[in-house]
Each structure stands twice: as structure tokens, then as C-alpha cells.
Amino acid sequence: MIIAEQKPLDEILAAIGDAKKILVLGCGACVTICFAGGAKEVGILASQIRIASSKAGKDVEVTEDTIERQCENEFFDRVKEKAAEADVVLSIACGVGVQTIIEVFPEKIVFAGLNTTFYGRPKEPGLFTEYCEGCGSCILNATGGICPIARCSKSLLNGPCGGSENGKCEVDPLNIECAWHLIHERLKSIGRLDLMEQVSPPKDWSTSSSGGVRRIVREDLREVKL
Numbered sequence: 115m116i117i118a119e120q121k122p123l124d125e126i127l128a129a130i131g132d133a134k135k136i137l138v139l140g141c142g143a144c145v146t147i148c149f150a151g152g153a154k155e156v157g158i159l160a161s162q163i164r165i166a167s168s169k170a171g172k173d174v175e176v177t178e179d180t181i182e183r184q185c186e187n188e189f190f191d192r193v194k195e196k197a198a199e200a201d202v203v204l205s206i207a208c209g210v211g212v213q214t215i216i217e218v219f220p221e222k223i224v225f226a227g228l229n230t231t232f233y234g235r236p237k238e239p240g241l242f243t244e245y246c247e248g249c250g251s252c253i254l255n256a257t258g259g260i261c262p263i264a265r266c267s268k269s270l271l272n273g274p275c276g277g278s279e280n281g282k283c284e285v286d287p288l289n290i291e292c293a294w295h296l297i298h299e300r301l302k303s304i305g306r307l308d309l310m311e312q313v314s315p316p317k318d319w320s321t322s323s324s325g326g327v328r329r330i331v332r333e334d335l336r337e338v339k340l
């Protein structure tokens with residue numbers, strides 16, 4: 115899922131500026147699961163804005179809502195009146211959600227309340243870890259299901275560098291596991307160490323974000339059904 119975290123409150127308040135009516139809008143999908151932008155966080159952030167505004171002597175009206183997903187137009191119908199009444203919409207969804215609001219409500223000023231960070235998962239309570247960079251041409255079948263692009267600090271494709279020690283990465287031995295150590299252990303456990311000896315050719319990065327704005331066209335979904 116997409117992992118995000120809330121921007122510092124001061125940054126959010128500076129963005130909102132002198133807006134008088136603010137709709138704080140959460141998203142019920144990824145950012146709810148990573149405790150950054152769900153209904154609970156909407157309530158907390160709305161309260162923080164009210165308190166900060168009151169302390170600053172500002173008369174501000176803050177409304178709250180959370181829709182199922184901010185990355186799909188259909189879910190905005192339920193909040194269109196609230197959005198119409200607000201001067202600004204403060205989205206605490208990922209960057210896709212923020213940009214979707216701008217397309218759904220083009221007349222609205224929209225601010226991002228989160229920093230969208232990576233594709234990952236909650237590994238243990240309070241710890242979210244990156245697992246995928248969305249490179250567009252997945253090589254997990256050759257690496258035992260462990261991604262060296264996202265999880266090796268140098269995105270190496272043909273085994274570890276000289277800084278791998280005791281299963282840890284030299285970039286941060288306390289917190290980062292060496293991806294190539296994990297790959298080796300995984301391949302050993304499934305009897306596929308032969309894959310370690312296969313040389314990966316240079317990767318075609320044109321399928322990644324380095325190749326320009328990406329899109330997927332599914333003609334079967336675009337057909338008009340009569």
C-alpha cells in the first residue's frame with residue numbers, strides 16, 4: 115500500500131493561511147491503514163487547526179469528512195456540498211488523492227496535509243517499511259520474491275556490494291537489512307541458489323518513472339458495452 119505521514123502542523127497552518135472555512139478530508143484506504151489520513155487523523159488534525167486558529171485569534175470554521183477513496187471520482191459525490199461551502203480543502207490522502215480533488219472540484223483551492231513516501235507495509239506496530247518502487251517491470255521471480263530495487267540501498271541487481279556484513283546494510287547497519295543477504299537466504303531456503311549465479315542484464319528503466327509519465331491502457335475495459 116501507499117505509505118504516507120502527516121506534514122508538520124506548522125507547515126499545514128502556513129499553507130492554509132487566512133482561509134476561513136476549511137474542509138479536512140481523509141481517505142479510507144491506504145492512509146487509514148498507515149494511520150496518516152483516516153477518520154481518526156482527520157478528527158485530530160481538525161481539532162489542532164481549531165485550537166491553533168483560536169490561539170491566533172482567528173475565526174475559522176473547520177468541517178471534517180473521510181471518503182472511501184480519494185483516488186476515484188465516484189466517492190466525492192457525498193462530500194460535494196461540504197466542499198462547495200469550504201474556502202479550501204485540506205486533503206490528508208496520498209498525492210494521488212490530492213490531485214484527484216483538483217480534477218473533481220477544479221474551482222477549489224486544495225492543500226496536501228501529508229507527505230507521500232513509498233509503497234510498503236506495516237512490518238510491526240509503528241514501523242512501516244518500503245518494499246516496492248513501482249519500477250514497471252518486476253524482477254521478483256528472479257530474486258526469491260525480495261526486491262533489490264526498493265530494499266537494497268544501492269538498488270544493485272547482481273548480488274551484494276562489499277558493505278554487506280552480518281546481514282546488515284552498510285548504509286545503516288542498525289536499521290537496514292541487506293537485501294541481497296535476504297535474497298541469498300530466501301533462495302537457499304527454496305533450493306534456488308542457482309538464481310544467484312544468473313547475471314541480470316542492465317535493467318530497462320523506461321518502464322519506471324525515469325521513462326516519463328506512465329499509464330496503462332486496458333482496451334478490454336475501454337470498450338463500450340452495448
Ligand code: SF4
Nearest residue numbers: 246247249252253261
Ligand atoms: S522489481 Fe520493481 S515492481 Fe517488482 S517489487 Fe521491485 S520495484 Fe516493485
Ligand code: SF4
Nearest residue numbers: 266274275283292293
Ligand atoms: S549492503 Fe546490501 S543492501 Fe546495502 S547497499 Fe550493499 S548490497 Fe545493498
